[in-house]
Amino acid sequence: IYKFFHSFPPRPSYQHGISTSGIGTQRWNDYDSPEEFNFASDVLDYWAQMEEEGKKGPGPALWWVNGQGDEIKWSFRELRDLTRRAANVFEQTCGLKQGDRLALILPRVPEWWLVTVGCFRTGIVFMPGTTQLRAKDILYRLQVSQAKAIVTTGSLVPEVDSVASECPTLKTKLAVSDNNHEGWLNFQSLMKSVSPNHTCIKSKMKDPMAIFFTSGTTGFPKMAKHNQGLAFRSCIPSCRKVFNLKTSDILWCMSDPGWIMATVGSLIEPWASGATVFIHNLPQFNPKVITEALFKYPITQFLGAPAVYRMILQQKSANLRFPTLEHCRTGGEALLPEEYKQWKQRTGLILHDVYGQSETGLTCAVIQEMKMKKGSIGKAIFPFNIQIIDEKGNILPPNTEGYLGIRIKPTRPLGLFVGYENNPEMTAEVECGDFYNSGDRATIDEDGYIWFLGRNDEIINASGYRIGPAEVENALAEHPAVAESAVVSSPDPNRGEVVKAFIVLTPGFLSHDQEQLTKELQQHVKSVTAPYKYPRKIEFVPELPKTVTGKIRRKELRIKEFSQRSATNP
Numbered sequence: 001i002y003k004f005f006h007s008f009p010p011r012p013s014y015q016h017g018i019s020t021s022g023i024g025t026q027r028w029n030d031y032d033s034p035e036e037f038n039f040a041s042d043v044l045d046y047w048a049q050m051e052e053e054g055k056k057g058p059g060p061a062l063w064w065v066n067g068q069g070d071e072i073k074w075s076f077r078e079l080r081d082l083t084r085r086a087a088n089v090f091e092q093t094c095g096l097k098q099g100d101r102l103a104l105i106l107p108r109v110p111e112w113w114l115v116t117v118g119c120f121r122t123g124i125v126f127m128p129g130t131t132q133l134r135a136k137d138i139l140y141r142l143q144v145s146q147a148k149a150i151v152t153t154g155s156l157v158p159e160v161d162s163v164a165s166e167c168p169t170l171k172t173k174l175a176v177s178d179n180n181h182e183g184w185l186n187f188q189s190l191m192k193s194v195s196p197n198h199t200c201i202k203s204k205m206k207d208p209m210a211i212f213f214t215s216g217t218t219g220f221p222k223m224a225k226h227n228q229g230l231a232f233r234s235c236i237p238s239c240r241k242v243f244n245l246k247t248s249d250i251l252w253c254m255s256d257p258g259w260i261m262a263t264v265g266s267l268i269e270p271w272a273s274g275a276t277v278f279i280h281n282l283p284q285f286n287p288k289v290i291t292e293a294l295f296k297y298p299i300t301q302f303l304g305a306p307a308v309y310r311m312i313l314q315q316k317s318a319n320l321r322f323p324t325l326e327h328c329r330t331g332g333e334a335l336l337p338e339e340y341k342q343w344k345q346r347t348g349l350i351l352h353d354v355y356g357q358s359e360t361g362l363t364c365a366v367i368q369e370m371k372m373k374k375g376s377i378g379k380a381i382f383p384f385n386i387q388i389i390d391e392k393g394n395i396l397p398p399n400t401e402g403y404l405g406i407r408i409k410p411t412r413p414l415g416l417f418v419g420y421e422n423n424p425e426m427t428a429e430v431e432c433g434d435f436y437n438s439g440d441r442a443t444i445d446e447d448g449y450i451w452f453l454g455r456n457d458e459i460i461n462a463s464g465y466r467i468g469p470a471e472v473e474n475a476l477a478e479h480p481a482v483a484e485s486a487v488v489s490s491p492d493p494n495r496g497e498v499v500k501a502f503i504v505l506t507p508g509f510l511s512h513d514q515e516q517l518t519k520e521l522q523q524h525v526k527s528v529t530a531p532y533k534y535p536r537k538i539e540f541v542p543e544l545p546k547t548v549t550g551k552i553r554r555k556e557l558r559i560k561e562f563s564q565r566s567a568t569n570p
C-alpha cells in the first residue's frame, strides 16, 4: 500500500526556513475562544503555507517507519493535499457529511492520520478504536453511535462483516488493505481517483469533533464526546508549554491510535507546533525495537505509558543513552520512585508526568520549567481549574484526599468533553456541583501540585488501559464453565494493576484441570472481546461475596488483593 503513496508527486525539497520555534501558531492567547475553528484549515494548512513561503524548518509533518524497510515522510504540504483527497473520498464518493459518525479502527498506518484529518476537513465525527476490538465490541460501537461509516484494516473486515447486517445506519465500509474485499470500498484506490482540491468546512468551536469510548464501572463503554475545543486547546500558549515543542522536534507517542492519547500526542499536540510526528508501526510491543529506534532515529521527545518505560528498563544490559532524546513523558498509571530514578540514571533524562482521561484530554502535567515534587502528576493545565472535591462538589482543603474535580461553572473549559452521548444520566452523575468529577482520587498541596491516588470504584487501570469489570464478566459468562464471576483489579509489578477474575464454576467443570481451564478461559476472553482486557489472574472459588440483596461485593475482593500485596511488600 505504501507504493501508492510514494507514487504521489515527489516530495518537495524543504527549504531551510526561518521559524523553528513553533511560535507561528501563537495566533491565539490563553483566553481566546473563536467562534469558528478547524484544526485542518487553521493549523495544518497554516504550516503548509509556511513551508511554501520557506518560513518553516525542514522537518516533515509525519515520519512513519515499519521496521521492514518501509518509510514515509510527508511534509505539511503533502499532508494537506492527501487529507483534502481523503475529505473528497468521504464527501464525494461516500456521501458523508458534517456530523456523520465514522468508526476508525486502524493500526499505526499513515492512513489513520489521513482519515482523521479528512474528518476534520469535512466535520465528520471520528470515533477511534483499537484494532484489538472484536466483532461484538465493534457491533456495540457501531450500533450505539449510529455510525454511518467505518474505516478499518483488511484483517478486521471479516469481524465487521459478521455484524454489519445488524447495523442499519452503516452505509459505508472502507478498507485500508492491499486486497479488495467484497462489499467494501478500497481507501487507497479511491484516494487516487479524487481531486486534491477541497474546501474545508468552517466548523464552529461547539461542533462535535470526536467520540472516544471509555469504560465505566458498569455496563458497556460510554461515548465521551468532544467538540473542536479539544484541538483548539493545544494551540493556546499555556497548553503549548506542556511539550514545549519546536518545529524541529520529533515526537514519538507510543499510544495505540484507538486512544485519546494518540489523537492528542500523535497528532494534535505535535502538529499544533509544526513539529514532526514519528510513528513506528509496531505490530507487537517490543522494548528492544523501541530502544533500537530511539538510537536509529533523531527522536527528541517520547511519550508512553509507564509500563513502556518499565519494560525498557527491564533490559538490564541495554545502553539507554539515547543520542537525540531530550524529553520523556508518561501517564496513565503510576511508576515507582525507584523506576524514575533508574530512568534518570540510565538515560540521563528526567521522566515527566502527565495525567488525563478520555473525557478530559491532557489535564495535569509536570512542565519542564516546574520544580519537581516527588510522586506528583504536576499542576492543572490551563484552562482547567482543578480542585479536590467531595462527592457533593465541595472543595476540600489542601492535602486532603478527595476526587480530582475540574471546574465547569460558571464556565465549562475548552477541551473538556461535552458529555456522554445519549447518556444524560451518566453525564449528570459526573457533574458534581460546580465541577466535573473525574472519579480519580487525589490530593492537592498549597502550591497546586496534585498527587494521583487511584480509584476507589471498580474500574481497573491495567498498563494504562481503563477496563470496566462488567465487560470482562460478560465475556466470561459466555463460557459454559462459568456459573458467575467477579472481576477486580489486582496489583502487578509490571503493569501496575492487572485484571483478576474470581470464578464460580458450573458443576460440569468442577473436576477439570484448573491450570488448563485458566488458559482456556483467558483465550476465550481474548477471542470475544479486546484481548487487552483478558484476566491475567484467575482464581476459582466456591462462591462470591454478596450483599443481602445478592449484589457481588467486588470491593471486598479488591481490598483483599491489595492487602495481600501490602502484606508481602510491607
Ligand code: BCO
Residues within 6 Å of the ligand: 132, 254, 255, 256, 259, 260, 261, 284, 285, 305, 307, 308, 331, 332, 355, 356, 357, 358, 360, 361, 362, 462, 463, 464, 465, 526, 531, 532, 533
Ligand atoms: O500479554 P499477552 O501476550 O498474554 O497478551 C497481550 C497480547 O499478546 C494479546 N493480543 C493483542 N492482540 C491480540 C492478542 N491476542 C490475540 N489476538 C490479538 N489480535 O492481548 C494482550 C494485550 O495486552 P497489551 O495491549 O497490554 O499488550 P502488551 O504487548 O503487553 O503491551 C504493553 C503496553 C504497555 C504497550 C500496552 O499495555 C499499552 O499500550 N498500554 C498503554 C495503553 C494506553 O495507551 N492507554 C492510554 C489511554 S488514553 C488515556 O489514558 C488518557 C490520556 C489523556
